Amino acid sequence: xxxINTSLTLSSGDLLTSNLAFSVASTLTTAGTATTGLSxxxxxxxxxxxxxxxxxxxxxxxxxxLTNGSNKVYLKNLSIIAAEFFTxxxxxxxxGRLYAGDFAFFPWTATAGVKETFVLTVGGTWVVGETLEFDxxxxxxxxxxxxxxxxxxxxxxxxxWTTTVSGAVVTFTARNSVxxxxxxxxxxxxxxxxxxxxxxxxxxxxxAMGTATSSDIMIKPSVVTTMDLEHMLFHE
Amino acid sequence: xxxxxAKLNISSADLTPGMALNIDPxxxxxxxxxxxxxxELLDMGAGKLTQATGADALAEALGTADTTNYVxxxxxxxxxxxxIKIGIHDTLIGHLGxxxxxxxxxxxxxxxxxxxxxxxxxxxxxxxxAIFKSTFTLPAKT
Numbered sequence: 503x504x505x506i507n508t509s510l511t512l513s514s515g516d517l518l519t520s521n522l523a524f525s526v527a528s529t530l531t532t533a534g535t536a537t538t539g540l541s542x543x544x545x546x547x548x549x550x551x552x553x554x555x556x557x558x559x560x561x562x563x564x565x566x567x568l569t570n571g572s573n574k575v576y577l578k579n580l581s582i583i584a585a586e587f588f589t590x591x592x593x594x595x596x597x598g599r600l601y602a603g604d605f606a607f608f609p610w611t612a613t614a615g616v617k618e619t620f621v622l623t624v625g626g627t628w629v630v631g632e633t634l635e636f637d638x639x640x641x642x643x644x645x646x647x648x649x650x651x652x653x654x655x656x657x658x659x660x661x662x663w664t665t666t667v668s669g670a671v672v673t674f675t676a677r678n679s680v681x682x683x684x685x686x687x688x689x690x691x692x693x694x695x696x697x698x699x700x701x702x703x704x705x706x707x708x709x710a711m712g713t714a715t716s717s718d719i720m721i722k723p724s725v726v727t728t729m730d731l732e733h734m735l736f737h738e
Numbered sequence: 739x740x741x742x743x744a745k746l747n748i749s750s751a752d753l754t755p756g757m758a759l760n761i762d763p764x765x766x767x768x769x770x771x772x773x774x775x776x777x778e779l780l781d782m783g784a785g786k787l788t789q790a791t792g793a794d795a796l797a798e799a800l801g802t803a804d805t806t807n808y809v810x811x812x813x814x815x816x817x818x819x820x821x822i823k824i825g826i827h828d829t830l831i832g833h834l835g836x837x838x839x840x841x842x843x844x845x846x847x848x849x850x851x852x853x854x855x856x857x858x859x860x861x862x863x864x865x866x867x868a869i870f871k872s873t874f875t876l877p878a879k880t
Contacts, residue, residue, distance in 0.1 A: 504753040510841055511765075512810060512868060514742035517780060522742065526812050526839045533835065536818045543753060546761065572835055576748060578763060585772040590843065595829035596851070598843030601806060603766050605746050608840040609824065609832025717830065734748075734761070 503539045506530040532738050533572040544735040551723040558722035562735050564715035565678055567612035571738030578605040580730040588731055591720040611717055615679030618712035620687045624648040624670045626703040634704050635693040637662055681714035739776040742768045770872045771806040782868035793856035797869055799846035805872035809853055812839040814864040823856040
């Protein structure tokens with residue numbers, strides 16, 4: 503556990519007749535605890551935005567932090583041109599505009615969605631050298647044993663999926679929560695190249711659709727020329 | 739014009755081994771939209787929020803769309819079980835734990851962009867807030 507201290511001072515000598523001057527300080531702790539400090543972070547980062555046409559960037563995914571955790575986000579617009587701003591979105595809701603030199607610090611619920619899952623069963627009779635392909639990953643059968651081939655699939659690294667294996671059955675879980683509408687992964691998404699007239703199969707069953715997260719943080723710059731954002735996520 | 743500043747510090751000696759964290763940017767001056775003219779409208783106060791079934795609007799979006807506004811809210815409760823849900827209209831931003839604060843820009847982009855707060859999980863939570871605005875339209879009399 504770490505100790506993270508934060509403070510904010512708001513002051514003005516001429517906004518009101520009386521001086522405005524107040525400060526607050528807090529130590530970041532996990533939800534519902536007084537002494538357990540937040541200990542996870544993305545680290546302090548600087549992200550450049552240069553794109554034409556203007557596009558938002560997904561800064562933090564809700565999947566990256568604990569839903570309803572005591573997560574905190576720090577943002578700072580590093581621009582020195584007064585008119586340049588970043589627009590901050592939580593899901594589809596616009597929070598506000600972060601102008602040159604401005605910072606923001608706020609709690610974040612990171613409301614997660616549901617990750618799509620499906621089960622793949624390797625069956626039939628396989629010949630060494632036959633292949634199956636999914637998500638851009640090609641697996642070449644090193645044996646005729648279905649459990650062995652399932653283990654090979656489980657040992658691969660899919661860009662969009664994580665896997666676990668039990669015998670000839672591999673369970674896939676999406677890395678990110680996405681609402682794919684009505685489409686789920688099906689047997690047809692797996693491409694098997696057979697040789698020698700084998701009847702190798704890889705059958706998808708128990709597919710469960712995912713749902714989208716509802717509090718991803720997205721940032722959009724105001725100009726197509728270069729703008730830099732400093733940011734950091736503290737999370738559970 | 740007024741000069742109003744906000745100064746932030748985030749520090750930790752042990753969050754990242756071998757590299758003490760010290761985010762200590764220069765104080766930011768709150769300017770009117772896209773200018774170097776200071777903000778001059780301020781709404782601030784303190785209150786007590788009682789746990790209920792729904793959220794209450796801390797501030798309605800009664801200013802001009804696409805303008806610079808800043809919101810400060812602090813949960814003054816010392817009970818670690820008490821937190822304030824902070825939202826913009828139907829979107830939940832986060833949970834503000836006891837003695838925690840936030841400082842965010844706020845675009846009163848449309849009529850359904852109110853800042854809302856809700857006490858959880860029980861009892862009454864003292865809070866304080868300040869909203870610095872570029873523009874503001876007084877509600878019509880009833």
